[in-house]
Amino acid sequence: MTVAISHSPEVQAFFAKAAGVGNDQGNPRLKQIVLRILQDSAKLIEDLAISDDEFWTAVDYLNRLGSRNEAGLLMAGLGLEHFLDLLSDARDSQAGHTGGTPRTIEGPLYVAGAPLCEGEARLDDGRDPGQPMLLEGQVLDLAGQPLAGAIVDVWHANTQGLYSYFDSGQSAYNLRRRIVTDAQGRYRAYSIVPSGYGCPADGPTQACLDQLGRHGQRPAHIHFFISAPGYRHLTTQINLAGDAYLWDDFAHATRDGLVGEVERLEGGVARVVFDFCLQPAAHADDEQRSQRPRAMQTA
Numbered sequence: 474m475t476v477a478i479s480h481s482p483e484v485q486a487f488f489a490k491a492a493g494v495g496n497d498q499g500n501p502r503l504k505q506i507v508l509r510i511l512q513d514s515a516k517l518i519e520d521l522a523i524s525d526d527e528f529w530t531a532v533d534y535l536n537r538l539g540s541r542n543e544a545g546l547l548m549a550g551l552g553l554e555h556f557l558d559l560l561s562d563a564r565d566s567q568a569g570h571t572g573g574t575p576r577t578i579e580g581p582l583y584v585a586g587a588p589l590c591e592g593e594a595r596l597d598d599g600r601d602p603g604q605p606m607l608l609e610g611q612v613l614d615l616a617g618q619p620l621a622g623a624i625v626d627v628w629h630a631n632t633q634g635l636y637s638y639f640d641s642g643q644s645a646y647n648l649r650r651r652i653v654t655d656a657q658g659r660y661r662a663y664s665i666v667p668s669g670y671g672c673p674a675d676g677p678t679q680a681c682l683d684q685l686g687r688h689g690q691r692p693a694h695i696h697f698f699i700s701a702p703g704y705r706h707l708t709t710q711i712n713l714a715g716d717a718y719l720w721d722d723f724a725h726a727t728r729d730g731l732v733g734e735v736e737r738l739e740g741g742v743a744r745v746v747f748d749f750c751l752q753p754a755a756h757a758d759d760e761q762r763s764q765r766p767r768a769m770q771t772a
């Protein structure tokens with residue numbers, strides 16, 4: 474018979490004390506969250522009859538996850554980052570905020586402070602012999618009017634599926650730029666076609682995915698933050714058509730409306746045209762991206 478004690482008044486009082494509830498120090502919001510984690514963890518341990526070995530294996534896993542800086546990667550792989558998008562979509566729908574380019578996950582590999590360029594930029598440093606790519610389009614409002622002075626903050630992987638900063642073999646801010654749209658709301662980037670990302674094969678995220686019978690691959694994709702005064706910040710991606718993983722993305726980021734068609738120009742240049750449509754900001758806060766901790770290049 475299952476033994477369950479977590480609901481008892483004694484254990485509930487014990488967890489409340491452990492979470493600092495009732496003292497007048499600390500952070501009330503964090504106390505509320507920690508208390509819930511303790512209560513729900515205890516219930517999970519009871520309901521699934523988690524063994525001590527399983528519990529301590531999980532604790533060791535968290536240590537390994539942190540030592541490899543892969544907690545953000547696991548959140549993408551397990552779909553919790555996509556769930557946050559679904560929840561934001563549902564809240565928007567209820568509030569009547571509809572239209573515009575869909576949001577999708579940021580992922581853990583953004584680096585703040587990329588060089589700011591007017592109208593167009595070259596993203597690659599010329600050291601990766603990838604297929605040349607021309608990426609261009611407009612930033613528009615919901616009525617289709619161009620937004621001049623919007624910032625297109627773009628980042629993508631190289632032909633090995635690796636990102637500068639996290640891959641020490643690449644130059645600083647390689648494949649990362651912020652482009653200010655011109656008077657017609659246009660942006661243009663010269664770069665190389667990225668390859669899809671794969672979770673590090675020897676890392677804890679892939680180890681978890683292996684146990685779930687899942688792969689850790691993403692389709693080739695390009696990340697964006699799009700922002701303009703008076704408009705809602707947009708975090709999104711273009712996932713490239715034709716990739717085997719387009720609709721089999723371990724990070725669940727591909728969405729209808731976010732597939733980029735790749736046109737082959739003469740000379741072997743790949744051209745991707747993509748316009749972004751922004752919703753008006755209802756509050757000043759809407760113009761800002763989340764305050765999620767992010768990497769910042771130094772030196």
Ligand SMILES: [Fe+2]
Pocket residue numbers: 580582670694696
């Ligand atoms: Fe990515």
